[in-house]
Amino acid sequence: MPSPPPPGPLLSMTGMTKQYPGCLANDHVSLTVERNQIHALLGENGAGKSTLVKMIYGVVKPDAGKMVWEGEKVAVQNPGHAQRLGIGMVFQHFSLFEALTVAENIALGLGSAAERVGLRDRIVKVSNEYGLPLDPDRVVHDLSVGERQRIEIVRCLLQNPKLLIMDEPTSVLTPSEVQKLFVTLRRLAAEGCSILYISHKLEEVRALCSAATIMRLGRNVAQVVPANKTVKELAEIMIAADLREPTPRPGLAGETRQRLVLNKLTVRSPHHFGTDLHDVSLLIAGGEILGIAGIAGNGQNELMDALSGEILAGHPENVLIDGVPAGLMGPAERRRLRGCFVPEERNGHGAVTTMTLAENAFLSGFVLHALVRFGLIDEKRTHKVAADIIHRFDVRTTGPKAQARSLSGGNLQKFLVGREVLQDPSVLIINQPTWGVDAGAALAIHEAIMALAQEGAAVMIISQDLDEIFILADRIAVIAGGRVSDPIPTRDATIESIGRLMGGTTAQPALPVAASLTYA
Amino acid sequence: MPKIEPRGYESKFWGYASPILALLLTGATSGLIFAIMGKPPGRTVYTFLITPLIQQGGLEALVVKAAPLIMMGVGLSLAYRANVWNIGTDGQFTLGAICGGGIGLAFPDANPWLLFPAMLIIGTIGGMVSGGLVAWMRIRFNANEILTSLMLTYVTQYLLLYLVTGPWRDPQGFGFPQTAQFSDAASGPRLVPDTNIHVGILLAPLIAIALWVMLEKSLLGFQFRVLGQATRAARFAGFSENRLVWIAMLVSGGLAGMAGLLEATGTLGQLTTQVSPGYGFTAIIVAFLGRLNPLGTIPAGLLLALTYLGGDAAQISLGLPNAVTGIFQGILLFYLLGCDFLLLHRIRWRAAPVKVA
Numbered sequence A: 001m002p003s004p005p006p007p008g009p010l011l012s013m014t015g016m017t018k019q020y021p022g023c024l025a026n027d028h029v030s031l032t033v034e035r036n037q038i039h040a041l042l043g044e045n046g047a048g049k050s051t052l053v054k055m056i057y058g059v060v061k062p063d064a065g066k067m068v069w070e071g072e073k074v075a076v077q078n079p080g081h082a083q084r085l086g087i088g089m090v091f092q093h094f095s096l097f098e099a100l101t102v103a104e105n106i107a108l109g110l111g112s113a114a115e116r117v118g119l120r121d122r123i124v125k126v127s128n129e130y131g132l133p134l135d136p137d138r139v140v141h142d143l144s145v146g147e148r149q150r151i152e153i154v155r156c157l158l159q160n161p162k163l164l165i166m167d168e169p170t171s172v173l174t175p176s177e178v179q180k181l182f183v184t185l186r187r188l189a190a191e192g193c194s195i196l197y198i199s200h201k202l203e204e205v206r207a208l209c210s211a212a213t214i215m216r217l218g219r220n221v222a223q224v225v226p227a228n229k230t231v232k233e234l235a236e237i238m239i240a241a242d243l244r245e246p247t248p249r250p251g252l253a254g255e256t257r258q259r260l261v262l263n264k265l266t267v268r269s270p271h272h273f274g275t276d277l278h279d280v281s282l283l284i285a286g287g288e289i290l291g292i293a294g295i296a297g298n299g300q301n302e303l304m305d306a307l308s309g310e311i312l313a314g315h316p317e318n319v320l321i322d323g324v325p326a327g328l329m330g331p332a333e334r335r336r337l338r339g340c341f342v343p344e345e346r347n348g349h350g351a352v353t354t355m356t357l358a359e360n361a362f363l364s365g366f367v368l369h370a371l372v373r374f375g376l377i378d379e380k381r382t383h384k385v386a387a388d389i390i391h392r393f394d395v396r397t398t399g400p401k402a403q404a405r406s407l408s409g410g411n412l413q414k415f416l417v418g419r420e421v422l423q424d425p426s427v428l429i430i431n432q433p434t435w436g437v438d439a440g441a442a443l444a445i446h447e448a449i450m451a452l453a454q455e456g457a458a459v460m461i462i463s464q465d466l467d468e469i470f471i472l473a474d475r476i477a478v479i480a481g482g483r484v485s486d487p488i489p490t491r492d493a494t495i496e497s498i499g500r501l502m503g504g505t506t507a508q509p510a511l512p513v514a515a516s517l518t519y520a
Numbered sequence B: 001m002p003k004i005e006p007r008g009y010e011s012k013f014w015g016y017a018s019p020i021l022a023l024l025l026t027g028a029t030s031g032l033i034f035a036i037m038g039k040p041p042g043r044t045v046y047t048f049l050i051t052p053l054i055q056q057g058g059l060e061a062l063v064v065k066a067a068p069l070i071m072m073g074v075g076l077s078l079a080y081r082a083n084v085w086n087i088g089t090d091g092q093f094t095l096g097a098i099c100g101g102g103i104g105l106a107f108p109d110a111n112p113w114l115l116f117p118a119m120l121i122i123g124t125i126g127g128m129v130s131g132g133l134v135a136w137m138r139i140r141f142n143a144n145e146i147l148t149s150l151m152l153t154y155v156t157q158y159l160l161l162y163l164v165t166g167p168w169r170d171p172q173g174f175g176f177p178q179t180a181q182f183s184d185a186a187s188g189p190r191l192v193p194d195t196n197i198h199v200g201i202l203l204a205p206l207i208a209i210a211l212w213v214m215l216e217k218s219l220l221g222f223q224f225r226v227l228g229q230a231t232r233a234a235r236f237a238g239f240s241e242n243r244l245v246w247i248a249m250l251v252s253g254g255l256a257g258m259a260g261l262l263e264a265t266g267t268l269g270q271l272t273t274q275v276s277p278g279y280g281f282t283a284i285i286v287a288f289l290g291r292l293n294p295l296g297t298i299p300a301g302l303l304l305a306l307t308y309l310g311g312d313a314a315q316i317s318l319g320l321p322n323a324v325t326g327i328f329q330g331i332l333l334f335y336l337l338g339c340d341f342l343l344l345h346r347i348r349w350r351a352a353p354v355k356v357a
Helices: A049-058 A079-085 A101-106 A121-128 A145-157 A175-190 A203-210 A231-239 A300-308 A331-336 A357-365 A377-393 A409-421 A440-454 A466-472 A495-505 A510-519 B012-036 B040-051 B060-079 B089-106 B111-141 B145-165 B200-217 B218-230 B231-237 B241-268 B279-289 B299-317 B323-339
Strands: A011-020 A025-031 A038-042 A063-068 A072-074 A089-090 A163-167 A194-199 A209-216 A219-222 A256-268 A277-285 A291-292 A319-321 A337-343 A427-431 A458-463 A475-480 B004-005 B345-347
Touching: A011 A337, A025 A063, A038 A049, A038 A175, A038 A203, A049 A163, A049 A175, A049 A194, A049 A409, A049 B279, A063 A277, A063 A427, A063 A466, A063 B241, A072 B323, A079 A089, A079 A121, A089 A145, A101 A163, A121 A145, A121 B299, A145 A175, A175 A458, A175 A495, A194 A203, A194 A209, A194 A219, A209 A231, A219 A231, A219 A427, A219 B345, A231 A440, A256 A300, A256 A458, A277 A300, A277 A458, A291 A337, A291 A466, A300 A337, A300 A427, A300 A458, A331 A337, A331 B231, A337 A409, A357 A409, A357 B218, A377 A409, A377 B323, A409 A427, A440 A458, A440 A466, A458 A510, A466 B200, A466 B218, B004 B089, B004 B279, B012 B040, B040 B299, B060 B089, B060 B218, B060 B279, B060 B299, B089 B111, B089 B145, B089 B241, B089 B279, B111 B145, B111 B200, B200 B218, B200 B241, B200 B299, B218 B241, B231 B241, B241 B279, B279 B299, B299 B323
Parallel strands: A025 A219, A038 A194, A038 A209, A089 A163, A163 A194, A291 A458, A291 A475, A337 A427, A427 A458
Antiparallel strands: A011 A025, A011 A063, A063 A072, A209 A219, A256 A277, A256 A319, B004 B345
16 A cells, blocks of 8 residues: 555445435435445335445435545546446446356456456456456356356456445355355455445344444434344334244144145246256145245246246146146136246236236236126226235235336235235245345235145245245255255254255265265 | 436326327427428418318318228227237238229129128238238247338238239220229218218227227237236236237238228229328327327327328418428327327426425
8 A cells, every 4th residue: 555544434425315206215314434344234125225325336416415435525426436436336236248258247347458458367366365266268157146246246356446335245145155255355344445235134244244324214223233233123223113023833734735746847948048947846735835945047937937837848747736737838727726926026027017006916816806707807896806905915005096116116015925815826836025025024925925825725935035935934945057956844954954055066965975885 | 407307107197298299399390391491381380280171071081081090090009009010001901902892893793782891801801911921920930020011011012003004904994004993882881972981980980999998998908908018927917929919910900901991992992003192101100199099099090181181282272292291290200209208207497306304
């Protein structure tokens, strides 16, 4: 370092305000990040975390407020300006070209030709220094999500940032990858790069961060030292309510009839860089919840689509719903067998955002609710079905005539889960039940899923959130590379054992076992 | 500095106001063009939009021109709502006239109670074949329907040219490229005696109402709307995209064919080198001006019919070129699509006041 850094905090923001049409996203928010600090920014979805961060990174211009960077007042014009100041950001959704190599992707993000000189060597050097092994010549679409994240981090580190912003970095990582990332982050902080860590995973924040700013509804609500609080206390500050624990289920109901059977289900992904499913075989009994754990992009969406009938299986016997061969049936026919589905993506897949809630209730409910008379929509009963979902699932909205896009993510998810649950399904498949959903809505959704299983339905939840799977599932299987492991009872599973399976490569313990046999 | 910002919702007010604003802007812009051409803008716009309505037989001419535009506009609203971009209705219109008209020319003395309905049905089927071909190519070969439907328009036009200059040419027609006149039996009934007011003028609004009910109230119409707004949600609900593409192309093509047959028999009286003065393309504007709502195509069709009459009037009394009609329609479509920006965006002339809580 040529000169010692000026005293005072690295970044200090006060009175940051941003008004969006119909929504005050940030209302006089303050944030102070010290040097060498790993600082957590906590809050539910919609609390205003992203807006605040986008203002730091120059993506969004504040309506009011003061930002002081290294003792000087600045107004960040754009991300390029932020980078020149020494601010780097790793987004939740990566911006990488799948068909290009690691080095090519990083080169594209750099400004001038001069910066590209000796790039390969610098990539190798930085990635080794910080425990982020990367081969600059690998093509991105062959890399795991964890490796892709490393590219984004290395891309930032090449600019020698003083502040690294990370948005939900662990949502795509296995537990062991998370541990490695934490080592890297601690090292970075010690060497003078502060980290602003956005997350809603409270356990991680407690382990990693030395300070936390908590936001709710666009305002600061607290400034705490995470290690001094319990997870429950942190969560309660976040949602400003006492957190109820979901009531544990009394265990498997007496029924043991196999309601959903997958029999060597093999499908090709219709997407260019999708994951094919190989020989997936599973049995789910009535009253049972099966959890499918796995890192994003390992075939979850293909499994969901193959179960809902959006992708057809090769043979009718590949999928049995209540004993009926359904492998070649489309979604409407599978619903007639009382199969119900909640896809991961709400906007434009599970719901048509530009249509009303009543129309969205009709979308998947017209078969089982019999909402069509002589080819015409029975609008009165459709309205009643939607009103019933809104009422029973406490969906905050103006009523069945509201457009789906006017709802917050959590409320729309409650509506979509309610839409399927109230059809009294015999088989329910949910992909990422509480993705992007606040804690209150998540609890309501979990309770609905458990109640449905209690009544005898077979439920499959596909989730990246291991905590959620451990709370809900009776048995857990792991999807990795389009293959699904044999389910194990939840009481025999540990986060570590499931995490190892999620990594995929260490999923086959064949070699060590064989080795020990020869020694015996 | 004015600032543009997204509303975050679709404005109800601008849903109605945007076509009206577009119309006003079109009037102003065409007035400006007339002024540049050395014509008095006020009088020219008056001649263009008002004179045709108040002159003798003006309303008759208006509804006769509007009927085919409405029929085709209705079919296009349906297709466009499902993101099926049929822009070849001009060819489907012509093929309908050729197919149905051919029956009329072949059996001029048949029983009129059988002949005309048969012509109407065959004409409709002609349009459906042309539309169906487009659907088949999109589904089978993933061929873009915008290109295939447009190119088929030229194929059909040359087929018509071949027929009226070759095998179907009227032997008593002094060598003109035209067929014989349709017989009385083949010309279809008139709603008002001694006028050109043919059955199509009654059919067009009825079809608009029927398709409005279908689109807004039926399961099939719901499928079209979902497909147009969210393809994945349509798949999730189990709606077959291919089936809907077929239906959209068959309905929009069939309606165009029916309109073509009615135009040939009801107003032209014979087939010549041209059946459609660009009706099929004008119908695209009709569909958008009517906000892709079948009922909206009725006033939209009437307005666009007026631009044809206005073009004639401006040509006769002011000596303006006939291209004025096309210019006016083009400007209208331009503003129509432009004004729709206001549906989802608003313009702020001053910085937004910050609410302090």
